Amino acid sequence: MMMELAFVLLLLRLVEYALGTPRPDSIKDSYDFIIIGGGTAGLTVANRLTENIRTSVLVIEAGDTDVGNLNLEVPFFCTRTVPFTSVDWNFTTVPQTNLNGRSLIYPRGFVLGGSSSVNFLAYTRGSEDDWDRFASVTDDPGWSWNQILPFFLKVRDCLTVQILLSELTSLNQSEKLTPPADGHDTTGEIIPSYHGFDGLVGDSLPGFPSPLDPMVIATTTEDPEFPFNIDINSGSPLGVGWAMATVSGGVRSSSATSYFRPFSNRPNLDLLLNMRVTRVLPGNSDSSTLQLQVVEIAQSRDGPRIQIKANKEIILSAGAVKTPQILLLSGIGPSEDLNAMGIPVVLDSPSVGQNLTDHPFVSQSWSVTGNNTFETAERDPVIAAQQFAEWNSTRTGPLTAITNQVGWLRVANLTSQYPDPASGPDSPHFELLFANGLVLTAVPPTGNFLTIAGADVSPTSHGTITLQSTDPFDAPLIDPNFLATDVDFFVMRQAMRSAQRFISNSAWSTYIIAPSFNGTTDDELDAFLRENIQSTFHPIGTAAMSAQDANYGVVNPDLTLRGATGLRIVDASVFPFIPAAHTQACVYALAERAADLVKATWNLP
Ligand SMILES: Cc1cc2nc3c(=O)[nH]c(=O)nc-3n(C[C@H](O)[C@H](O)[C@H](O)COP(=O)(O)OP(=O)(O)OC[C@H]3O[C@@H](n4cnc5c(N)ncnc54)[C@H](O)[C@@H]3O)c2cc1C
Ligand SMILES: *[C@@H]1O[C@H](CO)[C@@H](O)[C@H](O)[C@H]1NC(C)=O
Ligand SMILES: *[C@@H]1O[C@H](CO)[C@@H](O)[C@H](O)[C@H]1NC(C)=O
Ligand SMILES: *[C@@H]1O[C@H](CO)[C@@H](O)[C@H](O)[C@H]1NC(C)=O
Ligand SMILES: *[C@@H]1O[C@H](CO)[C@@H](O)[C@H](O)[C@H]1NC(C)=O
Ligand SMILES: *[C@@H]1O[C@H](CO)[C@@H](O)[C@H](O)[C@H]1NC(C)=O
Ligand SMILES: *[C@@H]1O[C@H](CO)[C@@H](O)[C@H](O)[C@H]1NC(C)=O
Ligand SMILES: *[C@@H]1O[C@H](CO)[C@@H](O)[C@H](O)[C@H]1NC(C)=O
Numbered sequence: 001m002m003m004e005l006a007f008v009l010l011l012l013r014l015v016e017y018a019l020g021t022p023r024p025d026s027i028k029d030s031y032d033f034i035i036i037g038g039g040t041a042g043l044t045v046a047n048r049l050t051e052n053i054r055t056s057v058l059v060i061e062a063g064d065t066d067v068g069n070l071n072l073e074v075p076f077f078c079t080r081t082v083p084f085t086s087v088d089w090n091f092t093t094v095p096q097t098n099l100n101g102r103s104l105i106y107p108r109g110f111v112l113g114g115s116s117s118v119n120f121l122a123y124t125r126g127s128e129d130d131w132d133r134f135a136s137v138t139d140d141p142g143w144s145w146n147q148i149l150p151f152f153l154k155v156r157d158c159l160t161v162q163i164l165l166s167e168l169t170s171l172n173q174s175e176k177l178t179p180p181a182d183g184h185d186t187t188g189e190i191i192p193s194y195h196g197f198d199g200l201v202g203d204s205l206p207g208f209p210s211p212l213d214p215m216v217i218a219t220t221t222e223d224p225e226f227p228f229n230i231d232i233n234s235g236s237p238l239g240v241g242w243a244m245a246t247v248s249g250g251v252r253s254s255s256a257t258s259y260f261r262p263f264s265n266r267p268n269l270d271l272l273l274n275m276r277v278t279r280v281l282p283g284n285s286d287s288s289t290l291q292l293q294v295v296e297i298a299q300s301r302d303g304p305r306i307q308i309k310a311n312k313e314i315i316l317s318a319g320a321v322k323t324p325q326i327l328l329l330s331g332i333g334p335s336e337d338l339n340a341m342g343i344p345v346v347l348d349s350p351s352v353g354q355n356l357t358d359h360p361f362v363s364q365s366w367s368v369t370g371n372n373t374f375e376t377a378e379r380d381p382v383i384a385a386q387q388f389a390e391w392n393s394t395r396t397g398p399l400t401a402i403t404n405q406v407g408w409l410r411v412a413n414l415t416s417q418y419p420d421p422a423s424g425p426d427s428p429h430f431e432l433l434f435a436n437g438l439v440l441t442a443v444p445p446t447g448n449f450l451t452i453a454g455a456d457v458s459p460t461s462h463g464t465i466t467l468q469s470t471d472p473f474d475a476p477l478i479d480p481n482f483l484a485t486d487v488d489f490f491v492m493r494q495a496m497r498s499a500q501r502f503i504s505n506s507a508w509s510t511y512i513i514a515p516s517f518n519g520t521t522d523d524e525l526d527a528f529l530r531e532n533i534q535s536t537f538h539p540i541g542t543a544a545m546s547a548q549d550a551n552y553g554v555v556n557p558d559l560t561l562r563g564a565t566g567l568r569i570v571d572a573s574v575f576p577f578i579p580a581a582h583t584q585a586c587v588y589a590l591a592e593r594a595a596d597l598v599k600a601t602w603n604l605p
Helices: 002-018 040-049 075-080 128-138 145-152 159-164 213-222 255-263 319-329 335-341 374-379 381-394 486-502 522-532 584-601
Strands: 030-036 057-060 173-177 199-203 239-242 269-272 276-282 292-298 306-316 360-368 405-409 430-435 449-456 464-466 477-479 512-515 567-569
Touching: 030 040, 040 057, 040 255, 040 584, 128 145, 145 584, 199 255, 213 239, 213 405, 276 306, 276 319, 306 319, 306 584, 319 335, 319 464, 360 486, 360 522, 374 381, 405 486, 430 486, 449 486, 486 522, 567 584
Parallel strands: 030 057, 030 306, 057 269, 173 199, 306 567
Antiparallel strands: 239 405, 276 292, 292 306, 360 449, 360 512, 405 430, 430 449, 464 477
């Protein structure tokens, strides 16, 4: 039987070759672990599992290599990576009921490194309360802030393995705090003891001064609403502080550049690019429990389906949009939905695709007296060329930075009207991000601008990922269901008002000319929000972890699929609540712990 299977697989492979399918001839029929999605989490787990030379891993990534695309290297060019580019899945949401029926762009990285290759680089960890809430809802103290912090600054004993693989890079930590691109003294901008220095993902403080810096910092000393926070990544994010970004040596650091590329020659690590996983299947074991073991892949809608076997585990890391879609296509999800689509139910798992949560985000802008804003280079090709030449020759200059400060704030009087939507009293309700110009907006012919974006970082609205068809090459239906609750509108209004108060401080008096939006009443602000809210692209929750004895949830606290063996989910979809953070650093830490959990299960060094 196995011989026959092997033969069929071989034939399929030969047919593929004849059809010109590029695939490395080193791909085997089975691996210890098959990782679905070479994204942020997927490549982190792949790296850690292949530290052990005897563990074989295949990573299957739908997108192409990230190498050779300048937009993925130059930090400021993050404004060009998406939407609707060769490295984007090109998703849009269903019309949003509370946003005048608008359909929003919903980019996701379609490239090695996943969304870490295309994102806006902000490095934020969320609050102590966020992680402690993960621990309490999963009943697993391993997810608490105190126990997850070492995975942000990871320490482990893997030196023997390193020597085996003749690699000198330290593997001990996830974070590698590096000097900013301009090499400035960062004293007073960060608390170094909260950071890792020997990890793999490079991050840094802003590498180029912005004309906004003195005004933002002066506001933190002038206005008690905006206290200075010396390190927003310490677990206590409240206040305004220096932003960190996954930029190292002036270049983007992604899971592809950090966890994958320096290790790509490991003999036990195979990568299949430009290949889609269409579903996962049970093995042909006759045990009474459902054992998922087989990964089905295809290169095109009508292309041949090929099956590869995971001897130990399938790791599903396709991200919060595609992970639930793959589960549903595999017959794992709410049985009534599967029946309605004509998909045989393999496992009734009612929470799959539910509880999608994301941060709604809105920008306000002001015209300003300064002449050194993003618009300056955007309008003048000579200045733009100078900036690029500087980056190209020395990896320094304005293209190394995107936003220099960030604020995490609470609505002072919220809890007198609503239950607190934040994870705890030291967690923010909203975020303010400062940008030295218009962002993701067409540049008008004249004028210079300041943007302050506000995001509801503890939203209470939840949406869904569902199937629109049974074709794995179709997009799923994405409904973040933004602003479905009064408190979310309330928080967004207060975020807008807070931004308006921020620039009314004296530090800005000669800088601000006029607002682009003059509204002040609730109705005016609500109308603006309905017309202007976008996603911050932080979806989570669609395959959530829950306590072992909970009556909802998709995965156990150790991220194994509830009701089956052989499959673990490791990506942003497992967070049961959205952290008050840009999500990439949280995903790296989650994936680091997940790799430890996998190793513990299989007793791997
Ligand atoms: C435009 C944008 C800006 C963002 N800005 C920030 C920011 O500034 N800071 C921050 O912290 N976070 C940001 N985020 C969010 C952050 O990047 C994500 O939360 C995080 O990267 C998600 O990691 P993941 O592993 O869950 O998924 P991903 O990194 O998206 O990985 C999923 C991978 O699976 C692959 N895949 C999917 N389906 C299949 C299939 N069927 N077969 C094979 N492969 C498949 C995908 O191509 C992708 O490579 C941003 C995201 C986007 C899209
Ligand atoms: C998204 O659109 C771009 C531009 O048309 C294309 O190159 C890319 O392949 C598309 N992505 C997907 C997943 O189809
Ligand atoms: C890595 O961790 C080990 C074990 O804790 C420690 O002995 C070693 O010094 C660390 N290496 C680096 C480079 O930090
Ligand atoms: C959504 O999340 C909440 C909070 O964790 C939980 O109580 C609820 O059961 C979840 N819903 C589903 C369908 O999983
Ligand atoms: C900005 O203004 C300063 C001072 O007036 C001037 O020297 C400089 O050339 C201006 N820069 C641009 C890009 O217009
Ligand atoms: C960037 O630098 C490379 C060499 O490092 C050079 O080949 C290329 O022409 C440069 N590009 C520009 C636009 O200066
Ligand atoms: C809540 O705070 C906002 C802004 O600070 C203020 O406009 C509003 O009047 C306050 N509402 C209550 C009920 O205190
Ligand atoms: C805002 O109000 C000012 C002063 O009344 C006015 O000059 C400006 O045009 C208004 N801006 C907008 C965008 O309505």
